[in-house]
Amino acid sequence: MSPQQPLPVNSIARAAPAAGAPRKAVALISGGLDSMLAAKVMLEQGIHVEGINFYTGFCVEGHTHAIRNHEHAKPKRNNALWTAEQLGIKLHIIEVIEEYKDVVINPKHGYGANLNPCLDCKGFMVRKAREWMEKNDFDFIITGEVLGQRPMSQRRDTMPVVARESGAFDRLLRPLCAKLLPETLPEREGWVDRSKLLDFNGRSRKPQMRLAAQYGFTDYAQPAGGCCFLTNEQYSHKLADLWSTRGTKQYELDDIMLLKVGRHLRPRPNFKMIVGRDEGENNFLEGYRKRFVHLHATSHEGPLVLIDGSANEDDLELAARLTARFGKGREAESVTLTVTDMQGNNREFKVVPMPANEIPPEWYL
Amino acid sequence: MSHFVLDARYLLCPMPVIRTQNRIAELAPGDTLEVHATDPGALHDIPAWCRVHGHEVVSVTNADKKISITLRVGGAA
Numbered sequence: 001m002s003p004q005q006p007l008p009v010n011s012i013a014r015a016a017p018a019a020g021a022p023r024k025a026v027a028l029i030s031g032g033l034d035s036m037l038a039a040k041v042m043l044e045q046g047i048h049v050e051g052i053n054f055y056t057g058f059c060v061e062g063h064t065h066a067i068r069n070h071e072h073a074k075p076k077r078n079n080a081l082w083t084a085e086q087l088g089i090k091l092h093i094i095e096v097i098e099e100y101k102d103v104v105i106n107p108k109h110g111y112g113a114n115l116n117p118c119l120d121c122k123g124f125m126v127r128k129a130r131e132w133m134e135k136n137d138f139d140f141i142i143t144g145e146v147l148g149q150r151p152m153s154q155r156r157d158t159m160p161v162v163a164r165e166s167g168a169f170d171r172l173l174r175p176l177c178a179k180l181l182p183e184t185l186p187e188r189e190g191w192v193d194r195s196k197l198l199d200f201n202g203r204s205r206k207p208q209m210r211l212a213a214q215y216g217f218t219d220y221a222q223p224a225g226g227c228c229f230l231t232n233e234q235y236s237h238k239l240a241d242l243w244s245t246r247g248t249k250q251y252e253l254d255d256i257m258l259l260k261v262g263r264h265l266r267p268r269p270n271f272k273m274i275v276g277r278d279e280g281e282n283n284f285l286e287g288y289r290k291r292f293v294h295l296h297a298t299s300h301e302g303p304l305v306l307i308d309g310s311a312n313e314d315d316l317e318l319a320a321r322l323t324a325r326f327g328k329g330r331e332a333e334s335v336t337l338t339v340t341d342m343q344g345n346n347r348e349f350k351v352v353p354m355p356a357n358e359i360p361p362e363w364y365l
Numbered sequence: 366m367s368h369f370v371l372d373a374r375y376l377l378c379p380m381p382v383i384r385t386q387n388r389i390a391e392l393a394p395g396d397t398l399e400v401h402a403t404d405p406g407a408l409h410d411i412p413a414w415c416r417v418h419g420h421e422v423v424s425v426t427n428a429d430k431k432i433s434i435t436l437r438v439g440g441a442a
Contacts, residue, residue: 041384045428055379055380055383059379069394077409077410077413078379078382078406078409078410078413081382081410081413081417082413084417085413085416085417088417090417090418091414091417092386093382093383093386093414095380095383096382259378287375298434
């Protein structure tokens with residue numbers, strides 16, 4: 001679609017607000033700079049803005065920082081909430097774990113470089129925002145999208161796909177690049193002044209940084225690699241391993257949470273090991289002990305290790321040698337470990353820790 | 366004015382704040398909600414969420430990894 005062609009029209013009829021009452025926009029807020037700026041641009045035009053943020057289970061925000069070393073590090077802020085507070089707007093956090101599975105498992109538009117279904121994901125989130133808008137009597141939706149910026153949902157040919165598949169149509173406004181796109185309903189109706197919207201284009205972050213400085217935003221989040229684990233190569237590799245070994249593309253929340261934690265090794269096709277890397281991760285894995293065969297060294301300090309899959313006697317001995325390798329007894333002649341089955345029965349193993357150079361790199365997921 | 370208790374223990378952030386938000390949506394202004402949690406992120410997220418929505422944090426306790434946060438629902442719940 002060329003920028004000159006009008007967008008299809010969203011047919012939802014909305015009553016005009018009471019005299020003097022502002023028009024209302026729901027803003028997708030990720031916690032990053034772009035969505036913060038987009039919301040600010042609207043606030044500057046006198047629009048009433050409230051934020052919406054989705055929890056898919058793959059979000060990098062919050063808990064993963066809390067899991068690792070939470071004894072030492074102060075709990076990390078939730079950037080979406082922080083953004084809302086800076087802007088002085090409400091933020092509604094919506095849990096979409098179940099519904100989101102279909103986006104990850106069956107993306108109509110496929111994946112990006114990793115298991116990131118960015119175009120389907122954006123369509124899904126804007127659709128959820130549209131449903132929220134209709135339910136709460138808001139007028140339009142805004143995002144912090146920038147034409148030509150990564151990911152692939154922000155191309156000139158994919159932006160209309162998001163507008164169409166979400167059902168938002170011309171009630172979807174992208175303030176940071178609106179001048180490069182067809183006019184939307186809020187512009188046409190004069191709710192917002194198109195001449196004061198922006199024309200950001202491409203991957204350079206300089207225009208955003210200039211605008212941030214203009215608004216006096218200094219402490220904004222700059223998430224490296226985005227806010228979603230599915231864009232992470234190693235995480236995607238672990239998810240692909242989970243699907244291929246189970247023979248089905250399904251997951252539960254616990255599965256995807258466990259993929260965020262620990263070192264994952266698959267020494268044999270029939271089982272993998274999840275090895276805690278620090279006290280925070282060991283504490284987190286503790287919560288899963290009853291659902292997995294697990295090991296820990298008793299003669300030396302070391303990690304808690306969960307066994308995912310079925311392990312025979314030889315496999316358990318191998319797992320014990322590897323567990324010993326990741327503990328303080330790695331240089332010892334022998335390490336004593338306890339293996340606990342899912343019924344809570346304990347057995348003792350005494351093993352020689354596996355030398356690092358005997359662990360094939362392909363065991364690491 | 367009623368007092369309610371929400372068990373958000375063993376949930377990881379942002380789930381405690383989401384459960385708090387959804388529970389508060391069902392309450393009336395002036396009601397109090399006592400949230401129990403174990404994820405330390407709740408100590409930060411729940412008060413932040415209350416600030417942006419205009420609810421009052423009445424008390425916060427954190428002893429022995431057991432977190433309890435009591436909130437009073439604001440006028441614009």
